[in-house]
Amino acid sequence: MAKLRTEHVTKSFDGRKIIEDISLELHQGELVSLLGLSGGGKTTLFNVIAGVSAPDSGRVLLDEQEITGQTGHVSYMLQKDLLLPYRTIEDNVAIPLLIRGMKKQEARERAREQFGAFGLEGTERKYPSQLSGGMRQRAALLRTYLFSSDVALLDEPFSALDTITKSAIHRWYLDMMGKLKMSTLFITHDIDEAILLSDRICLLTGAPGKITEEIVISEKRPRTRDFNLTEEFLDYKRRIIEALGQRP
Amino acid sequence: MAKLRTEHVTKSFDGRKIIEDISLELHQGELVSLLGLSGGGKTTLFNVIAGVSAPDSGRVLLDEQEITGQTGHVSYMLQKDLLLPYRTIEDNVAIPLLIRGMKKQEARERAREQFGAFGLEGTERKYPSQLSGGMRQRAALLRTYLFSSDVALLDEPFSALDTITKSAIHRWYLDMMGKLKMSTLFITHDIDEAILLSDRICLLTGAPGKITEEIVISEKRPRTRDFNLTEEFLDYKRRIIEALGQRP
């Protein structure tokens, strides 16, 4: 039984099909990456899954229950950070807790506990305009984490982070996923990152975009830095680059 | 003679020093990358160089003329795309031409000629909200390109691009730099990208941030994909990761 499933999802803008017939499965505890060219329709698909945009046709199912067009079921970190300029960082990241009805003080405290893990110590009382790009991205990730649904959609969550910060956050994220038995679907342009983190990688290519290939990464986790240098890793990478480079 | 030079630049926010004593040189035709941890002060330094933010102390010189606090001398692509929501993409990217006094029609035409090279065909009349994240980033780059000063500051210009699009743009950019004898200072978190593109890589580390290491990449350009796999490349990479990972 799939945790999350899309069935034949199609979506157009201004009469032009952006994605077509996307059927995808995400199992319990799995981390699946979505790779594809810029402008290929990855964000569009996420919007449909999160329920903030309605598909032209097709369905989205969570635990085999239809949730097409419904919001509030999955954690969603958008490509833009969308921190609210008039709230401090702690109040920004506490929003999902407040939405779930938690008291303001308690929500703030819960949020504050996590600032360390995200390398955001000291920014609790700052406003978003006072943070660096990577710090904002981490704040947005922390906000998504606090929503704590057991399915997460992450749209390029680590793109503004340096290698060091990124691998720290990777470790923390995989750890947390394991503990909380979460499933994650995520978009990245960093192929290394995708191979390092994913159970499976889906390639979204063509116009309109379709899932043209699915690559299972069998190496078990946690994958060390040395995995990067193995022939196996380079094979995956070559295969992906080739597939992405092919115009349909 | 350096094309661009900073001398002992220091900048604080709210009484906290963010960068300290940054002295940096960029020579004619050179591409220099700035690598550092997220929140380390890279964007802050760029703002000082571009003249949109005044340093606490230190100077910025272009062709040995002081330009500290002056704007309009260098092309600057900010980390946020900052496309104006009320202008179509063509009108957004044409802004630097309009600022230089070009007629509206001519500016539009000049801008349109470049849409192909940036993979933005068909988006001329769209509004920014109708573009994908990577497309917006490319539009912002195109806008920076059209400003066509011979010194460019690029703040994470390719972070939202997939590998394929990214290498196409890399090729195009190096080509153009050569033709126009441009010099570029750029910020990235992608170490591979930095090694592939740079003449030199400066590491900005510590708090407050200082230039703690400078690595010259001697391999001549254009560097093929195979360079990625050489022992030399991996050496550079290891060295950088190590330097970044060290807390001062």
Next chain:
Amino acid sequence: NTPDGDGGKNDGGKGTAAGDGEKITVVLDWTPNTNHTGMYVALEKGYYKEAGLEVEIMQPPEDGASALVAAGKAEFGINAQDTIAPAFAMEQPLPVTAVAALIQHNTSGIISRKGEGIDHPGGLAGKTYATWDNPVEQAMIENVVNGDGGDYGKVNLIPNNITDEAAALEMNQTDAIWVFYGWGGISAKLRGVETDFFNFVDYNKTFDYYTPVLIANNDFLAERPEAAKAFLAATARGYEDAVKDPEEAAKILCTADPSLDKELVSESQKWLADQYMADTEQWGYIDPARWNGFYQWLWENQLISVEIPENFGFSNDYLAK
């Protein structure tokens, strides 16, 4: 504690036990002035209270008191026979009745700069007159001008929004303007502006209509005739006192409204002392012949669209005998 125009509110201090007396509200036709003195005297000297009434005097909205009185928001109001005519000349007239004349004769007329030939109506021809754009007003001017051998067609009419007649004349804003002599005329004199003046009544007896008059709400009159009578009786006492002692009356008015020019009030009061009751013994009496005569004239000159029946719109029944 001094009584003043803002009395209602400050009355508490004067010991009018609230709920004691019957509440009566009077809406003026203008800011407090010497036409109203009798009511302020009655208020100050406690005549109303003696009559078991709790009276409050109100300044009116710009367009006057009649609608308010008709709507029952005030028991009494002040208006004039000419301006209220359209309210009577309707299929459903406003439910109000004139119950007392505050001044016996029409003391209004035309004031102008001295020596410009407007000391008689005919002199208006070729001159500028500031009009309220009121058909009755204009018909009266036409009547007296033409009757005096002038040509009304040659009077140059300009809109009137003048509050300071003397200044307007001095500044040549207009050559002539309508005033109540007892206020506007006296004011000009006191300020040393040399003027000519003529009275309408001197050129046409029909124009000796009643202005100003106290009007009352019809339902109030029907339901509480005793209160109406008590009010008019107390008011009459006030006016009688003002006739007898203008100096004291002037002082009472000035205390009621401290913004008034004391000298003007004093002079006006002295002049009006002879006018309040003039040739009648009974304060407030309305002569049916004069009342009907003026309305007849309006009807004949097509100044109203519905004829006002004889003896309609006024009553002497509530006056003290």
Next chain:
Amino acid sequence: MKRKLQSITSKLTSASGILGIVIVWQFCCSMGWIPKFMLPSPADIIKALVTDFPALMQHSGITLLEAFLGLSLGVTVGVAAAVLMDRFPSVYKAFYPLLILTQTIPTVAIAPVLVIWMGYGIAPKVTAIVIVTFFPMAIGLLDGFRSADQDAVRLLSSMGAKRKQIFRYIKFPGAMGQFFASLKICASYSIVGAVIAEWLGGNSGLGVYMTRVRKSYAYDKMFAIIVLISVISLLLMKGVELLRRRCMPWETRE
């Protein structure tokens, strides 16, 4: 077909608020609960509108002219004030208090003074309208200018944009929403302002006519004038809305 039905339903909803009130009002009047001098019935008002039509049209002309002149001038002055105050901090400092001051003075109070200064023609009326309209425009626009995205301003100035260009590319388009919101308010104030100004006196115009019918206790005619004023204002505001749609295409895109 379905779409057409929807659009009709939508229009009915729009009309329902006003229609509901009119029906209740007519009912109360017909039942004799409200005497005519308190509030004439909608039917009476419509009758007055029809019979009085020629007079109303004649008086509308001058009022519309005044409103148009006053609005144009008021908006121009308001925009100019906002632009200058945004451009020169010292102008802002010196004139902002003055701007606020003009608004704290009851227009109707100084209106008679205007007549004394300017006479009975169109000038004092236009001036009064300018006074009531320029303030919402200046304040609204200034607010719009000041809320410009500072990062975008920084970007453009990094390109060497002059103040004028930053104004043109960022501040002005960014404040357009505010501009039209203010223009809507000003349009409605201009008509109301013209009518009130005409109470100062004059020979024609809806305000003059209104005073006249009020003094003759013709309440049905008075309300007919009010209805006419409302209709004119509504049309003007509708016009502003259409203009806004045309000038801000990016707003309707999404």
Next chain:
Amino acid sequence: MKRKLQSITSKLTSASGILGIVIVWQFCCSMGWIPKFMLPSPADIIKALVTDFPALMQHSGITLLEAFLGLSLGVTVGVAAAVLMDRFPSVYKAFYPLLILTQTIPTVAIAPVLVIWMGYGIAPKVTAIVIVTFFPMAIGLLDGFRSADQDAVRLLSSMGAKRKQIFRYIKFPGAMGQFFASLKICASYSIVGAVIAEWLGGNSGLGVYMTRVRKSYAYDKMFAIIVLISVISLLLMKGVELLRRRCMPWETRE
């Protein structure tokens, strides 16, 4: 030291506009170019302010009370209207035209009708102020709500935020700038509105007193009242500004 000097210079600039006008005005009056009944001199006005102080204070009380009640109610009604119209599209459709309509009706024209309905006392005055203040508030706020960042709305709704929460976390704080801009306008309108409403009659209040002194040719006193009204409005608006700073700390940070 240098800072103090700067602050003094800055204050002088602020005052310069008004001061300049006052000086020119006084000069023209002293030279006898402007007769007193056209415009009393600043000195006369100040004298009147001083001598008339007790009366002014007494009349201010009731006017302030009316303004306060009217403003509170008007703002409440305006906010409620904006919130409801933003929340329920059908309410928007049914009431937006009505809202616009109320604004196209000259308040001063229906004010007398208000007195006829509600009698003397504070009710018709408060109602008139409510009518003039709720419109700028409702329109301004609605505009603020509607310009909320749709992407942020989408994000929060992806978290399952209810409309109420989207309102609370995005629309409301996002519209606060607009709210305070409107509140500033409303604050000034409430005082002016109270004075005009008092012309409907009554026996105390600055409007009643103003009518009285105007009709007794006391122009210096009349202008003293106007000055007092301006001062009160300015103080109110200053208060709104302070409140805005307190409520929107992120604005002053950068």
